[in-house]
Amino acid sequence: xxxxxxxxxxxxxxxxxxxxxxxxxxxxxxxxxxxxxxxxxxxxxxxxxxxxxxxxxxxxxxxxxxxxxxxxxxxxxxxxxxxxxxxxxxxxxxxxxxxxxxxxxxxxxxxxxxxxxxxxxxxxxxxxxxxxxxxxxxxxxxxxxxxxxxxxxxxxxxxxxxxxxxxxxxxxxxxxxxxxxxxxxxxxxxxxxxxxxxxxxxxxxxxxxxxxxxxxxxxxxxxxxxxxxxxxxxxxxxxxxxxxxxxxxxxxxxxxxxxxxxxxxxxxxxxxxxxxxxxxxxxxxxxxxxxxxxxxxxxxxxxxxxxxxxxxxxxxxxxxxxxxxxxxxxxxxxxxxxxxxxxxxxxxxxxxxxxxxxxxxxxxxxxxxxxxxxxxxxxxxxxxxxxxxxxxxxxxxxxxxxxxxxxxxxxxxxxxxxxxxxxxxxxxxxxxxxxxxxxxxxxxxxxxxxxxxxxxxxxxxxxxxxxxxx
Numbered sequence: 001x002x003x004x005x006x007x008x009x010x011x012x013x014x015x016x017x018x019x020x021x022x023x024x025x026x027x028x029x030x031x032x033x034x035x036x037x038x039x040x041x042x043x044x045x046x047x048x049x050x051x052x053x054x055x056x057x058x059x060x061x062x063x064x065x066x067x068x069x070x071x072x073x074x075x076x077x078x079x080x081x082x083x084x085x086x087x088x089x090x091x092x093x094x095x096x097x098x099x100x101x102x103x104x105x106x107x108x109x110x111x112x113x114x115x116x117x118x119x120x121x122x123x124x125x126x127x128x129x130x131x132x133x134x135x136x137x138x139x140x141x142x143x144x145x146x147x148x149x150x151x152x153x154x155x156x157x158x159x160x161x162x163x164x165x166x167x168x169x170x171x172x173x174x175x176x177x178x179x180x181x182x183x184x185x186x187x188x189x190x191x192x193x194x195x196x197x198x199x200x201x202x203x204x205x206x207x208x209x210x211x212x213x214x215x216x217x218x219x220x221x222x223x224x225x226x227x228x229x230x231x232x233x234x235x236x237x238x239x240x241x242x243x244x245x246x247x248x249x250x251x252x253x254x255x256x257x258x259x260x261x262x263x264x265x266x267x268x269x270x271x272x273x274x275x276x277x278x279x280x281x282x283x284x285x286x287x288x289x290x291x292x293x294x295x296x297x298x299x300x301x302x303x304x305x306x307x308x309x310x311x312x313x314x315x316x317x318x319x320x321x322x323x324x325x326x327x328x329x330x331x332x333x334x335x336x337x338x339x340x341x342x343x344x345x346x347x348x349x350x351x352x353x354x355x356x357x358x359x360x361x362x363x364x365x366x367x368x369x370x371x372x373x374x375x376x377x378x379x380x381x382x383x384x385x386x387x388x389x390x391x392x393x394x395x396x397x398x399x400x401x402x403x404x405x406x407x408x409x410x411x412x413x414x415x416x417x418x419x420x421x422x423x424x425x426x427x428x429x430x431x432x433x434x435x436x437x438x439x440x441x442x443x444x445x446x447x448x449x450x451x452x453x454x455x456x457x458x459x460x461x462x463x464x465x466x467x468x469x470x
Contacts, residue, residue, distance in 0.1 A: 012315065013308040016300070017048035018231065018429030025367045028452050028463045033367035036434035040229070041178050041345045041425035042371055044209060046293075047231040053296040054234070054289055064286045065257060065279070079288050082295035083278070089298035090223055090240050091214035098240045099278045100291050104205040105130040107224035107239035108172070110281055111201060112138065114249035116168045122159055122198070123172045124152070125379040126179075126335065131172045131203040131224075132379070138170075145383045148336055149185040153192055160196035169198035175207030179377050179384065179423065181317075181345030182336050183211070190219045201241070205229050209427055210313060210343035212306045215241060227290055231428070232297040236290030239281075247276050251283060258283035301428070309428050313344050316426055316435050320346055323439030329446050333384040333421060344430070347375070347423040349385065350446060355420040356461040361450040364463045366441040368434070371423040387419050 024032040037045055057078065062071030064079045083098045092098065101107045112134035115121070121135040124143045132142075141159055146152035156171060163169055171193045176183050186202055193200040201222040204213045208225040215223055222241030227234060251258040251274055258280055261273040274280050301309065321338075324330045329351040334340065350358055359372035374381045382388075424438060453464040 012312045013304055015312075015431050016231075016304060016309075016428040018045040019048060019051055020045050021429065021431070027367060028364045028465070034433075036366070036368040036437055038424045038426055038430070038434060038438055039369050039371050040209070040427045040430070041181075041206060041375075041423060043228045043233055044231045044427055045429055046233050047297055047300050047429070049300040050232050050293050050296045054293050057292060058289070061289065064288050066285075075288050078292055079286055082291045085295035085298055086238055087240065089213075089302060090238075091216045092240055093216050095243060096215065096241050097243045097246060097278045098238060099246070099281050100286060100294075101224075101237040101239055101281075102235060102287075103130075103228070103237040104128075104203060104224045104226040105134075105237075107237050108201070108203065109134040110239055110252045111222060111224070111245075112136070113252055114245045114281075115170055116245065116248075119168045119170055120163055121170045121172060122156065122163075124155075124174075125383065126177065127172065127174055127377070127380070128178050128203065128205070129376045129378070130205070131174065131201075132377075135172075145335060145380065149188070149340075153185060153188045156189055157192045157196070160192065160198055163196070163198075165197065169193075169196070171198055171200040172203065173200065174203045174205075175213065176204075176210065176343045176345065177335070177377075177380070178206045178345060179347050179375050179380050179421075180334050180336075181206070181342035181425070182334065182340045183207070183342060186220065187218050194219065199242070206343060206345060209301075210306075211310065227294040227297070230294060230297045231300070232290070232293035234287070234290035234293040236287050236294055238294065246281060250274075252281040253283040255283035257286070304428065313427060316430060316432075317342060317344055317346070319435050320424060320426075320439065324348060324442065327443055327446050330442065333381070335380075335384070344426040345423065346425070347381075347384075347421045349421050350442075353445075354461070355422045357450075357454055358445065359422055360454055360461040360463065361445055361452070362438070362441055364454075365445075365451055366437060368438055368441055370438075371425070373420050375421070375423055381421055382419065385419060385421065 020037060023035045025035045026032050060071050060074050062075040064076050066072060087098045101110055108131050115138055120139045120141065122141045122143060123132055126145045143155050143159055146155050173189050174184055175186055190200045199221040201224065202220045204223050204225040207213055209230045213223060222239060224239050225237065227236045258274055259272050260275050263271050265271055324332055331349050333347045349355060355372040359370050362368040362370055454461050455464045
């Protein structure tokens, strides 16, 4: 091995240990195989480091902020130290708040509840529903899908230039698409927002597990992400950033923990003094295990090094994209084109196949778990597939008569085409073998067809276990 090759190898790390890496699953064709988890964009497996940290703490679990006992004090310290770890992971500014929530969806709904009443919100149609839908009490401007990063900035600048210059405004944008994996020009969009007097929130659900997210460097006002996509699947999320709107808003949930003082009035009512810290929006008993798991994952990823993790992930991205490019029947979905930087999230359709059928065959015949549907980003997938907004399609299997196979998207029988796609996603814990098996399986299914018959059952395409092999 040359010195140059050796140096390059040292710049790329091995897969991080994750739970489930040795789990075997049955195949309809007989036998078992190690499960290939290639649905990281939905929920990533727990890092072994996270699991070990949580298991070590679990015997010491106690109430947070509510007890004088040793375990309560220990749990409170753990909870608040986790807040500091997340703030460090995100490069938070000195006066930023880190609020713990249930998920990215919960974080963005919290922020939506805190925006001023006359706020105008700008959001691209390309967003995940978690960032597309929460702004129900604001004036919302939906921006068309851009086809280049530069066009994304230009579209936003035009929209902001036309807005009421005297009211508050907020831009919501993803850092990495949950459909295409493409990176968005967050820093440039933040500059455009601030130049027009608007604020910006970054949906980092798909970005944070793959790429450094630095609030100060990106100059965004808020960041939201989920633990379950960050190798910490214990039901917690984060909203971090500016404190003013959050301090001025009514608590997201009313209850213990959010209140500093509660007193009865002489007229029989109740006076409440709410906290001005992050506790204002963390009512109820905190999910200390979920919070600690996020902090553990943040530390593990930082210690492993995003440069090394990212270098290896890009190798996997290249293998998948080159493998799919070798199958003419496969169309990879993209907004910004083949050369756009991206994380390990790739969606595609296969000519002659309904995507739910294809995903079911990958699972049943190869032990590969992927996602099919519209990925809770319906407008974006429709745009990428060039469909009419009224074309049928949903997350999960399309409608079909009981016992029948869903139609292909390219159905030639005269039936209505059905809209969905396939998504493969991976990350720090993905072995090379899983990627190789996936590429091989795609090629075999396209060239040879499925080995088993399938039918629709309860909205899913599943193997028909009452029939023999095809």
